[in-house]
Amino acid sequence: MSPPIETLPGPNSEPRSKTSSPRPPAADPLAALDPAQRAAVGHGIGADGRIDAGPLLVIAGAGSGKTGTLAHRVARLAAAGADPARILLLTFSRRAADEMGRRVRRILAQAAADRPGLARAELQWAGTFHAIGARLLRDHAGRIGLDPGFSIHDREDSADLMNLVRHELGLSATKQRFPQKGTCLAIYSAVVNTRAALAEVLQASFPWCAQWEDELKRLFRAYVEAKQAQQVLDYDDLLLYWAQMVGEAELGAEIGGLFDHVLVDEYQDTNALQAAILLAMKPDGRGLTVVGDDAQSIYAFRGATVRNILDFPAAFEPPARVVTLERNYRSTQPILDAANAVIALAAERFAKNLWSERASAQRPRLVTVKDEAAQADFVVDSVLARREEGLKLKQQAVLFRASAHSARLELELTRRNIPFVKYGGLRFLEAAHVKDVLALLRWAENPRDRIAGFRAIQLLAGIGPRTAGRVLDNVCSAPPGCVLLAEQPVPEAARPGWLEFATLVDRLSGREEASTAAFAPGGAPARTTAPVRAEGLAGGARGGLPWPTDFELACRWYEAQMPRLYDDFQVRVLDIQQLARIAATSPSRQRFLTELTLDPPSATSAEAGMPLLDEDYLILSTIHSAKGQEWNAVSVLNVVDGCIPSDVATRDSAEIEEERRLLYVAMTRAKDALDLIVPQRFHVTQQTGLGDRHVYAGRSRFIPNRLLGHFEQMSWPLPAPELQGSPASRQAAIDLAAKMRDMWR
Numbered sequence: 080m081s082p083p084i085e086t087l088p089g090p091n092s093e094p095r096s097k098t099s100s101p102r103p104p105a106a107d108p109l110a111a112l113d114p115a116q117r118a119a120v121g122h123g124i125g126a127d128g129r130i131d132a133g134p135l136l137v138i139a140g141a142g143s144g145k146t147g148t149l150a151h152r153v154a155r156l157a158a159a160g161a162d163p164a165r166i167l168l169l170t171f172s173r174r175a176a177d178e179m180g181r182r183v184r185r186i187l188a189q190a191a192a193d194r195p196g197l198a199r200a201e202l203q204w205a206g207t208f209h210a211i212g213a214r215l216l217r218d219h220a221g222r223i224g225l226d227p228g229f230s231i232h233d234r235e236d237s238a239d240l241m242n243l244v245r246h247e248l249g250l251s252a253t254k255q256r257f258p259q260k261g262t263c264l265a266i267y268s269a270v271v272n273t274r275a276a277l278a279e280v281l282q283a284s285f286p287w288c289a290q291w292e293d294e295l296k297r298l299f300r301a302y303v304e305a306k307q308a309q310q311v312l313d314y315d316d317l318l319l320y321w322a323q324m325v326g327e328a329e330l331g332a333e334i335g336g337l338f339d340h341v342l343v344d345e346y347q348d349t350n351a352l353q354a355a356i357l358l359a360m361k362p363d364g365r366g367l368t369v370v371g372d373d374a375q376s377i378y379a380f381r382g383a384t385v386r387n388i389l390d391f392p393a394a395f396e397p398p399a400r401v402v403t404l405e406r407n408y409r410s411t412q413p414i415l416d417a418a419n420a421v422i423a424l425a426a427e428r429f430a431k432n433l434w435s436e437r438a439s440a441q442r443p444r445l446v447t448v449k450d451e452a453a454q455a456d457f458v459v460d461s462v463l464a465r466r467e468e469g470l471k472l473k474q475q476a477v478l479f480r481a482s483a484h485s486a487r488l489e490l491e492l493t494r495r496n497i498p499f500v501k502y503g504g505l506r507f508l509e510a511a512h513v514k515d516v517l518a519l520l521r522w523a524e525n526p527r528d529r530i531a532g533f534r535a536i537q538l539l540a541g542i543g544p545r546t547a548g549r550v551l552d553n554v555c556s557a558p559p560g561c562v563l564l565a566e567q568p569v570p571e572a573a574r575p576g577w578l579e580f581a582t583l584v585d586r587l588s589g590r591e592e593a594s595t596a597a598f599a600p601g602g603a604p605a606r607t608t609a610p611v612r613a614e615g616l617a618g619g620a621r622g623g624l625p626w627p628t629d630f631e632l633a634c635r636w637y638e639a640q641m642p643r644l645y646d647d648f649q650v651r652v653l654d655i656q657q658l659a660r661i662a663a664t665s666p667s668r669q670r671f672l673t674e675l676t677l678d679p680p681s682a683t684s685a686e687a688g689m690p691l692l693d694e695d696y697l698i699l700s701t702i703h704s705a706k707g708q709e710w711n712a713v714s715v716l717n718v719v720d721g722c723i724p725s726d727v728a729t730r731d732s733a734e735i736e737e738e739r740r741l742l743y744v745a746m747t748r749a750k751d752a753l754d755l756i757v758p759q760r761f762h763v764t765q766q767t768g769l770g771d772r773h774v775y776a777g778r779s780r781f782i783p784n785r786l787l788g789h790f791e792q793m794s795w796p797l798p799a800p801e802l803q804g805s806p807a808s809r810q811a812a813i814d815l816a817a818k819m820r821d822m823w824r
């Protein structure tokens with residue numbers, strides 16, 4: 080058994096207080112951990128506090144306390160003397176990184192009460208792969224020929240740039256239809272993230288595009304050149320450049336050497352590129368800890384591969400130690416039994432059988448309903464019944480495979496006035512108005528970013544794509560000297576608005592000192608002769624207005640344009656105000672743009688009936704967005720073939736296995752009550768008028784007959800009492816059933 084943290088002296092331990100008044104004895108934070116959790120936390124840390132940790136894989140079953148275990152390990156390493164500034168913690172989302180940081184602080188505050196320096200220790204390197212990648216790339220930009228001011232394109236910007244290049248190469252004008260921009264980007268991204276050859280990716284995932292291999296190669300080369308010319312990186316580049324950078328032996332050792340310990344959460348959802356980054360930084364695996372659950376790997380569509388976790392131990396010599404956490408603290412045993420049975424049918428996995436001490440007589444329910452309308456009724460009735468029993472709406476969640484599956488339920492909830500929040504739908508950054516403001520800021524930050532400039536310039540009345548293209552050509556082709564933004568050729572009618580806009584951009588770029596004009600929203604500037612420096616406009620933080628004053632200026636200008644741009648501008652203004660609140664918490668424009676692009680919050684205007692956050696509300700979520708969460712009661716919609724597995728994900732066995740894991744993830748979110756709902760017929764969409772065509776669906780193949788014993792089966796609505804008959808007539812029905820069977824004896 081490991082000794083309590085406070086007894087461990089480490090190389091960097093602080094001298095104990097010399098005063099005679101003893102500090103309160105530090106609590107043993109390990110006391111709450113079970114033996115497997117403790118083994119993972121203390122791996123490679125000797126009883127004397129010396130750290131000598133080889134690679135460690137923690138296979139953490141659903142609800143087995145993965146987050147706490149990882150946080151304890153970080154805290155224990157710090158307490159044993161590891162420098163928190165040299166610990167790298169990689170998580171799936173920024174929220175997870177923040178939460179982990181909070182937990183580590185809490186544990187240290189408790190365990191190291193007598194070592195104030197340690198109790199206040201902050202993790203300096205905690206974030207997503209993409210965010211950490213962006214930071215390392217900016218820090219080392221000079222070494223790899225990157226401009227440290229590079230901008231980051233989100234998926235939509237990337238698709239727009241891909242489209243631009245596609246047009247320029249004349250590929251959109253081919254006789255046979257060339258793949259759309261989104262498909263091109265998906266293919267490009269799959270090649271980058273899986274590190275497979277283009278031909279292989281086309282064959283496996285995009286067979287209908289295989290004939291375009293040569294053209295796609297040409298397109299991708301031009302896309303890469305365009306990004307380089309504009310100093311923009313897309314999401315994939317953050318990993319790709321990082322992998323390439325650490326792939327250079329010297330830089331790899333240097334960057335790997337920044338960290339004594341690298342800990343990775345949700346390892347099952349990393350891709351081949353991320354595994355390569357880790358291996359290049361820590362080739363012998365020393366100091367490397369990865370935590371994950373192969374049974375919860377659900378991001379293959381983003382290039383994640385469950386192979387990373389399955390192959391981790393053998394990547395090192397000697398192989399990594401594997402610690403398995405099998406005790407589940409979340410769900411009742413009947414829920415676990417059903418989830419275990421579902422995942423036991425998976426083709427390949429680390430053997431583990433979750434168990435719980437939480438006994439219950441209530442099996443999960445498998446509920447058959449007539450159609451989606453009945454499904455919505457059933458869910459609303461059950462949710463309200465549980466609320467009557469004292470369970471808050473917030474403690475209940477409805478999960479579904481695809482965002483559109485909840486449409487009918489959303490209508491019903493709205494009709495019955497039940498507040499809800501939906502996760503996994505439209506993201507904040509996908510909202511056009513948010514993109515508008517960000518494009519303006521991004522263009523001011525990096526004038527070579529054509530996609531941002533193209534969008535920002537066309538916000539003006541009377542300015543279309545042709546003028547925008549001309550202005551951008553001038554800006555981008557300008558020598559490191561200058562371009563006069565105010566004197567760009569725009570249509571005469573648009574000139575007053577353009578002058579105002581040019582002044583704004585000048586000010587956002589931190590060049591307003593070159594102009595005597597003060598920007599007044601709605602008014603024309605007195606003078607706008609400042610040149611735009613094409614090699615990089617200075618950001619607000621770079622000498623212009625202090626952040627976020629420049630942002631407020633941009634918002635004020637933009638809000639004045641909104642009524643012209645959007646009919647429903649009143650709702651959209653709320654998002655802009657939300658954006659301003661987020662901006663106020665960011666130290667600089669560059670940090671704001673980077674973090675927002677990498678980890679966007681949800682949009683308010685896209686959420687039906689978004690309630691005030693202190694109210695009670697039901698959670699609606701895609702299964703993907705439910706990752707890592709737990710609720711007392713969970714209902715899963717559309718547990719039918721075609722929805723789960725989704726009919727777009729049944730091309731090969733790997734896809735089907737991933738769908739099975741999705742159902743497993745959904746089921747293991749429930750603590751006390753779980754309903755899987757099976758509607759029998761679905762309305763066919765895309766039929767004219769009031770068409771009433773339906774298709775019939777079957778229960779998901781992941782719950783074959785032999786698993787039915789794990790569920791309480793029921794149909795809803797229950798038959799009306801008069802149809803249920805007297806006890807005698809029910810007996811007759813049973814006899815009839817026996818007769819039917821006897822026919823075949």
Ligand SMILES: Nc1ncnc2c1ncn2[C@@H]1O[C@H](COP(=O)(O)OP(=O)(O)OP(=O)(O)O)[C@@H](O)[C@H]1O
Pocket residue numbers: 111112113116139140141142143144145146147372375407408409706707708747
């Ligand atoms: N040793 C423990 N004693 C009591 N409760 C624990 C212990 N470890 C974890 N828990 C509780 O178990 C629940 C699940 O923990 P956590 O959310 O960290 O699981 P997880 O492994 O991340 O799950 P998943 O991968 O399914 O999202 C939490 O409510 C947590 O407080």
